[in-house]
Every structure is written in structure tokens, then in C-alpha cells.
Amino acid sequence: MPHTLAHANVRRERPCARDRQTKEPRDYEAAKVVYAEAFKRQDHGDRVPLEVGIFAALWEAKDVINELSFTALAQNAVVGHVTASRAKVGFDSVVAVGPIGVLPDHQAKGIGSA
Numbered sequence: 679m680p681h682t683l684a685h686a687n688v689r690r691e692r693p694c695a696r697d698r699q700t701k702e703p704r705d706y707e708a709a710k711v712v713y714a715e716a717f718k719r720q721d722h723g724d725r726v727p728l729e730v731g732i733f734a735a736l737w738e739a740k741d742v743i744n745e746l747s748f749t750a751l752a753q754n755a756v757v758g759h760v761t762a763s764r765a766k767v768g769f770d771s772v773v774a775v776g777p778i779g780v781l782p783d784h785q786a787k788g789i790g791s792a
């Protein structure tokens with residue numbers, strides 16, 4: 679079977695991690711927190727990571743594709759997010775993936791792996 683996004687393993691078998699499509703307004707705020715924490719750099723002080731602005735701009739432009747964007751949950755708390763959005767390459771319409779982020783305490787535990 680070819681490996682496609684539809685067949686990607688999103689770790690549904692793990693009882694502590696699950697996902698849902700990004701459709702609710704609360705997912706917007708939660709995703710911004712995930713990206714802020716996942717991409718925070720100690721050497722940048724309180725500066726907001728670039729990924730937060732990228733996600734916010736995609737959301738506000740209504741370019742986020744909800745059916746392909748997912749919010750990762752662990753014990754009913756948001757711990758990760760993947761954004762899919764509309765984009766153009768030359769004259770062709772494509773799907774861009776990113777930003778993708780997982781809260782630091784949940785990284786390297788299989789969330790977001792395919």
C-alpha cells in the first residue's frame with residue numbers, strides 16, 4: 679500500500695495520544711501555544727517564535743485546510759499541531775505542510791510521527 683497522508687500512522691493505537699481535525703476556534707489559540715513552546719529559544723528571550731506568526735497569518739488568510747490540519751491530544755489536553763494550507767508553486771495549487779509542533783514535554787514520544 680502506498681504511503682499517503684490518508685494512510686499515515688498518527689499513533690491512534692496509543693491510549694494517551696489521539697488527534698482531531700482543527701476546526702474549532704479553541705484550536706487556534708491552542709496551536710499558537712504549541713508553536714510558541716515548541717519553537718521557543720532561550721537565546722531569544724521573550725520573542726515570539728516565527729512559527730506562531732506563520733500559523734496566525736495562514737489562519738487569518740483562511741488558507742488553513744481544516745480537513746488536513748490536526749490537533750494532537752494527550753489526556754484531553756492539546757500537545758501538538760500540524761498545519762496544512764493552500765499554497766501556489768508557480769501556477770500550480772499545492773498543499774503546504776507546516777508549521778508542525780509538539781510541546782517540549784511530549785517530544786520524542788511518537789506524537790507527529792508517521
